[in-house]
Amino acid sequence: MSGWSLIRLYTIAVYFFMFLPVGVVVLLSFNTSQFGSFPMEGLSLRWFIELWHNDAIVRAFRISLLLGALTAVISTVLGILAALALVRYRFPGKNTISTLLIAPILIPEVVLAVALLLFLRWLSLPRSFVLLLLGHVIFTLPFVLLVVQARLVAIKREYEEAALSLGAGPIQTFFTVTLPLLMPAVFAGMIFAFTISFDDITGTMFWKPGGVETVPTQIFAMLRNSISPEINALGTVMIVMTVAVPIAGMGVARWMAARRG
Amino acid sequence: MGETAGAARPWILLSPALGAIGFLLVVPVFFVIVYSFWLRSATGAEVPGFHLDNWQEVLSDPFYRDILLSTLRIAAITTLSCAVLGYVPAYFIATSRTRHKTLLLLLLILPFWISYIIRTMSWINILGVSGALNQLLVATGIISEPIQMLYNEATVILGLVHFLLPFMVLNVYVSLDAIDPNLADASRSLGASSMQTFREVTLPLSLPGLAAGGLLCFVLAAGTYITPLVLGGPRDAMFANLVFEAIITQLNWPLGSALSIVLLIILGGIVAVYNRLVGIGQIAKSFG
Numbered sequence: 001m002s003g004w005s006l007i008r009l010y011t012i013a014v015y016f017f018m019f020l021p022v023g024v025v026v027l028l029s030f031n032t033s034q035f036g037s038f039p040m041e042g043l044s045l046r047w048f049i050e051l052w053h054n055d056a057i058v059r060a061f062r063i064s065l066l067l068g069a070l071t072a073v074i075s076t077v078l079g080i081l082a083a084l085a086l087v088r089y090r091f092p093g094k095n096t097i098s099t100l101l102i103a104p105i106l107i108p109e110v111v112l113a114v115a116l117l118l119f120l121r122w123l124s125l126p127r128s129f130v131l132l133l134l135g136h137v138i139f140t141l142p143f144v145l146l147v148v149q150a151r152l153v154a155i156k157r158e159y160e161e162a163a164l165s166l167g168a169g170p171i172q173t174f175f176t177v178t179l180p181l182l183m184p185a186v187f188a189g190m191i192f193a194f195t196i197s198f199d200d201i202t203g204t205m206f207w208k209p210g211g212v213e214t215v216p217t218q219i220f221a222m223l224r225n226s227i228s229p230e231i232n233a234l235g236t237v238m239i240v241m242t243v244a245v246p247i248a249g250m251g252v253a254r255w256m257a258a259r260r261g
Numbered sequence: 262m263g264e265t266a267g268a269a270r271p272w273i274l275l276s277p278a279l280g281a282i283g284f285l286l287v288v289p290v291f292f293v294i295v296y297s298f299w300l301r302s303a304t305g306a307e308v309p310g311f312h313l314d315n316w317q318e319v320l321s322d323p324f325y326r327d328i329l330l331s332t333l334r335i336a337a338i339t340t341l342s343c344a345v346l347g348y349v350p351a352y353f354i355a356t357s358r359t360r361h362k363t364l365l366l367l368l369l370i371l372p373f374w375i376s377y378i379i380r381t382m383s384w385i386n387i388l389g390v391s392g393a394l395n396q397l398l399v400a401t402g403i404i405s406e407p408i409q410m411l412y413n414e415a416t417v418i419l420g421l422v423h424f425l426l427p428f429m430v431l432n433v434y435v436s437l438d439a440i441d442p443n444l445a446d447a448s449r450s451l452g453a454s455s456m457q458t459f460r461e462v463t464l465p466l467s468l469p470g471l472a473a474g475g476l477l478c479f480v481l482a483a484g485t486y487i488t489p490l491v492l493g494g495p496r497d498a499m500f501a502n503l504v505f506e507a508i509i510t511q512l513n514w515p516l517g518s519a520l521s522i523v524l525l526i527i528l529g530g531i532v533a534v535y536n537r538l539v540g541i542g543q544i545a546k547s548f549g
Contacts, residue, residue: 003455011353014346018372018426021383024393028386039396082278089271099541101278104286106532106541107525108484110501114508114521115289121514122292138285141278146545170270199376201487202501206509216378223491227385235379242374 022239029232047233057234060218064198067129067214071136071197072190078137079144079189080182084174086145087152088160102142112139113206127209135207136197143196144189151185152178184253191249195242290525297519307515315519325503329523332500335414336483339421343478344471346422347429351470352463355437366434373427381420381491385411412494420492421482428481429474435547436470437463473543476535480528500524 032042051057085091086098104112116135120127155178163173179186201216208217215238222231297315300308319325354365372380387393388410395407410416440463448458486501493499498506501524507517535541 007349007353011350014350014426015369017346018369018423021380021387021423022372022375024386025379025383078278078281081274085271085274089274091268091271097275097279100282100287102541102545103282105544106480106529107286107290108480108501108528110484110486110504111290111293111521111525112286114504114517115293116285117508118292118296118514118518119285119289134281134285138281141281145278150545195374199378201378202485205487205505216376219376219378219382220487220491223382227382227389231382232386235376235383238376238379242376243371246374 025232025235026239028229029236031229031232034229047229048237050230051233051237054230056213057215057218060213060215063129063212064215067133067136068194068198070133071140072194074133075137075140075144075193076148076186076190078141079148080186082145083148083152084178087149088157101145104138105142109139109202110206113203116203117206127207129209129212132204132207132209132212132214135203136200139200139203140193140196143192147189147192148182148185151182151188155181184257187249187253187256191246195246199242293518293521293525296515297522299515299518301513301515305512315515318516319519319523325520325523328498328503329500329527331414332483333527335418335421335499336479339418339425339482340475340478342418342422343426343429344475347426347474348433348467348471351430351433351437355434366430369430370427372423373431377424378487378491380424381488384416384420384423384492388416411492412497414493414497416492417489417497417499420488421485424488425478425481428477429471431547432474432477432544433467433470436467436473436543439546440466469539469543470546472535472539473547476532476539477544479531483528484524 028040029047030043030045031040032044032046033040082101086094086101113135116131116138117127120131125131159177159181160173163177164170168176198214199216200214201220204214204217205220208214213221215234219231219234219238222228222234296307298311298313300310300312300314302308350369354362354369357365359365385392389395390407390409392410394410395404398404399407444462444466445458448462449455453461483499484501486499486505489497489499489502500520504517504520504524507513507520511517532541
């Protein structure tokens with residue numbers, strides 16, 4: 001066997017490793033049996049219907065969606081502003097600031113979680129949805145910043161200079177020239193922030209107020225008992241959401257980029 | 262617009278992000294450091310001041326040392342496994358002449374988007390007593406009774422590798438893709454075999470990507486506490502589990518703070534060494 005076919009075989013094996021467990025989750029979620037395991041008894045949508053009627057899960061979904069959406073909007077706005085400064089201006093201390101802004105990726109999330117929680121405690125404020133939101137913003141900001149920055153570097157400065165020389169103010173220039181060109185990255189950044197927030201469990205376990213569950217912490221709580229077909233069904237819904245949403249988002253971003261040229 | 266306004270503009274743009282990082286990260290981390298020197302009295306109240314008791318406990322108790330070492334070991338094995346499992350597919354995608362490169366890469370990065378908790382628990386469906394593997398082995402007569410394969414250190418590592426592999430693939434791919442294909446052609450035309458070309462040209466040029474992927478895998482693995490809770494046994498706690506226990510369960514904030522700082526110093530040290538050797542910018546490349 002040639003070296004190249006070995007490489008191909010190895011690659012196929014890795015794909016298999018990555019997708020097998022995920023495939024099994026999807027498969028088992030259609031199992032008729034009330035145990036979340038093999039052998040399968042038959043196919044049904046029973047567990048998806050149960051999910052729909054499970055108040056705790058529906059509530060967790062609402063909270064996760066709201067949290068993800070707010071996180072995405074806030075961290076994208078902060079990310080765009082910071083990226084503009086870092087790409088378009090020269091100023092002292094730029095490298096340090098840029099490292100500081102991506103620090104939340106490099107600091108273990110547990111430490112980040114403890115730090116924020118401790119600060120809140122020092123201020124004598126209880127755990128709340130706002131804390132959860134702030135935590136998610138800090139945690140997703142670096143990702144948004146990196147995505148927006150990468151795109152901004154590729155947008156020629158000349159376009160902005162042309163607008164400025166034609167008499168547009170800096171703010172007008174941003175909204176009529178820069179932002180439209182930046183839209184694919186803004187979109188990608190928002191999707192990125194949303195998915196990271198929607199999926200986060202490490203920080204969320206520290207920050208969530210008592211009685212509030214997001215989808216991942218709800219799944220974690222359900223796992224305490226045993227793995228049920230309902231968890232697999234929830235997993236399938238999550239897989240569809242976290243995979244289909246980014247892919248649709250990327251499609252839109254690419255379409256926008258193609259249209260703008 | 263005057264000169265001063267122009268000079269102030271980047272700071273105006275940066276102020277919301279810097280304010281957020283400052284108030285929600287820098288100041289809070291400072292508080293963690295301060296708290297690690299406080300004491301918790303027998304009544305559960307905190308005693309402010311400069312006490313070294315927590316630090317003495319954390320640094321001298323073999324319980325903490327053992328868990329720290331096993332955490333670093335698990336992170337190292339995970340990183341190495343990700344490198345071994347991730348390099349070849351990244352190489353395959355980067356050097357194959359297929360038109361479907363992007364699709365192949367996308368497919369391998371896709372699991373990154375699939376929920377971490379779902380991917381972690383999905384292994385229970387495979388390795389559990391009534392999981393796919395046991396059912397298969399019993400059905401084929403290889404074993405007569407299902408065996409417990411879950412809830413040990415190996416399954417913790419397996420879960421972590423499954424979670425972190427896309428980070429490795431992406432980083433290695435980015436650095437392999439940036440290599441000028443003419444270099445390999447030149448090496449071959451000078452008489453090097455393809456193995457020699459790989460060893461002397463391609464591999465060294467892809468090291469920054471391997472290092473970036475390795476750093477992410479190591480730091481993320483060493484900071485995890487959900488994977489051992491889901492896939493590990495009672496003795497497979499990792500360092501972050503201690504932090505969670507101390508803060509959320511025992512409400513011992515000073516001890517939890519000291520433990521957090523230990524984790525921060527060790528992983529921060531590794532990031533600093535990496536930054537010195539490779540540069541933090543390498544990680545940003547995979548977002549381009």
